[in-house]
Amino acid sequence: MKNNKIQPSILPGFMELLPREQQIFKDIIRKITNVYEKNGFLEMDTPIIEKSEVLLAKSAGETEKQVYRFNRGSNDLSLRFDLTVPFARFSAQYFNELIFPFKRYQIGKVYRGERNQRGRYREFYQFDVDIIGNNKLSINNDALVISMASRAFKAIGLKDYKLQISNRKILSSVLKELEITNTTEVLILIDKYDKIGAAEFESSLIELIGKEKADYINKIININGSNEEILAELKKLDMNSEELKKGIEEIDTVRKMLKLLGVDDNEYTINLKIIRGLDYYTGTVIETFLIGNENYGSICSGGRYDNLAENYTDNILPGVGISIGLTRLFFVLKEIGFLDNYKVEKSIEYLIIPIGDTLEYCVEIYKMLLAKGKYTEIYLEEDKLKKKLNYANKLAIPNVILIGENEVLKREIKIKDMASGEEKVINLL
């Protein structure tokens, strides 16, 4: 045996959970997966390592710097940094074998060499859901995907969230109508609105495009009221732009479909300040904030894109999707105390404790409970009773079955409710 032990530790920026929290994490995954599968989304799983040439086909400089990239033999490899690029590659590669509209979900780890800071992870789970069509895809899918987010949150018992919905076409057309040329800068600025606050935003915007245009945009992105009222205001905009009309029509259709799908009007706000950075979105865009905890950023984002896989194929694949940053979400839910009373669906219900030479009967009961679908284990170690009961307590196992020789003789099961201390005797004879 060696005396020089290696300090067991993991890399900074990597999340690892103890069993109890891991159970919650798994429970969350299971519940969201259930929502997606019940709605016909099919699982996709792609390699974590891909050819750099394929994975970085389109990436901008900023992403590329964060990528875990290395050589092995003569191969230039990268770890995936999101699930969208692999999805695009997959859709192009197996185009002829896929059935459209193709509804897929994917959960998996992705890698980004982010600056090390609390709550930011270098390895983290993304949980994506997308629908792509071959050449066309109904706008109703945008609402369906948003309803998936709503159902997912409800499934895990999350209530204090607010979806923020916009449509890129609206601002884009307004900027065009105003003959603004530095579109990118303006959009980046609007994207930062909530971070920098109204005052700084206003003065920066004036600097960029002058007071008149700035006032106009500021007015539009700050229209207040119910979703219906905001839409009514937008419809009044005095601009003869087809794109604008299209954008407003789309968001209106989404709103109506959301109502049908059972997404309550107070679950979301139409908010033109939602941009989703410089991503590839072309219509609907979505972010989600925790009410009262908006500072943690969006926990679920996505939108509509015109053509998923243009780097890999001539086939036109329009789609819409959302992504939950699950590792980040878990961190946030822990921070805000949501996990404290989280109820895990699947965990052990019965601990059978043999006292003396009663293992045979214990195993019989164990098999009986398992056959009934119960989550059951037997304590197999020869320890003092106190230690055995401690195991149940520490693992919060609700029921303990103590089997002494007396129980074997009488063919009895004495079930002890660990919370109330109450005992219930069942006779098997």
Place this chain on the structure above:
Amino acid sequence: MKNNKIQPSILPGFMELLPREQQIFKDIIRKITNVYEKNGFLEMDTPIIEKSEVLLAKSAGETEKQVYRFNRGSNDLSLRFDLTVPFARFSAQYFNELIFPFKRYQIGKVYRGERNQRGRYREFYQFDVDIIGNNKLSINNDALVISMASRAFKAIGLKDYKLQISNRKILSSVLKELEITNTTEVLILIDKYDKIGAAEFESSLIELIGKEKADYINKIININGSNEEILAELKKLDMNSEELKKGIEEIDTVRKMLKLLGVDDNEYTINLKIIRGLDYYTGTVIETFLIGNENYGSICSGGRYDNLAENYTDNILPGVGISIGLTRLFFVLKEIGFLDNYKVEKSIEYLIIPIGDTLEYCVEIYKMLLAKGKYTEIYLEEDKLKKKLNYANKLAIPNVILIGENEVLKREIKIKDMASGEEKVINLL
């Protein structure tokens, strides 16, 4: 739009499945997970990237060559090549927070730069289940873990498997008693028995240790009969070795406990030729072969070890575990045709097809079915009816609900069984 497309492809040695097969893969994972969780095993999830210093603490040269290792900044990183080393590291690192006996399962991708050949993967899933104790662990756990394998196979409907069980102490003590010094070579040779065949084995063994000793060992490892008979023969061995007695006693206890646990005698064979390479096993060792397809190698292997985490801690953590090479298993199951009739538990049951302007009513039915726990989707695209029905056919959706204006007026649901063609009408009024 670019004209120079990048060929979408993945690296050789990486498995990727189309949706239908992915569903089966997921179903297998789900069913095995269910078995493990019902028996009190807790999920563990560890980073795929770890510090090379930690991950390669003990590795021999052969493993190290296969490891995906790279630098990032000043860090020397490696991708995990199994789930056991991370388990050891984890158990040492969080020792004070774990509850013993600690029963964990872990499923995850691991990486090995194997020579590229059919059915060998460089990225593959392992599915491990282990029980470790603090300082001690009852031999009954060996049987429990073996019963987990049995339950897992049954859960996925696999019948033609045979577990092979041995105990390292038996051969190890016999070699000692025979005063054989080149133990490693002998063990490696026995490990290869089935590959090279009886004749070559015998001559090689004679070369290594001489005819007399070779004959003796050959006789022992080829004892025939039922498990009970093999054990009876072993008990007759005329050697005064405590270790031998211990080994036989252990395997006998395992046999008895397996019987109690409901593992049938014909599910396993006591087979002293099972060695598990030069691994760290010290008692029970297990391999599993598909009957009639033994050439694919073991699909589930494991055993008992004395001290899991000696590289990282002074705490003594004896344990027992088994590992299923899930990606490999899936490949094999596909090869032998097992997947052809595999029934996936969770897949879409109803496709609702709107005909004309009936979306509102369709969504109503969709919500009703979802609320009943049914797997349901609506066809949202404006396509010809034939294309809509094709979608159901291609995805093997068993029931289609066509909603025309007539159905809306009558508040009817007409459910068409796609296999039989039968229609059933339900009236919602």
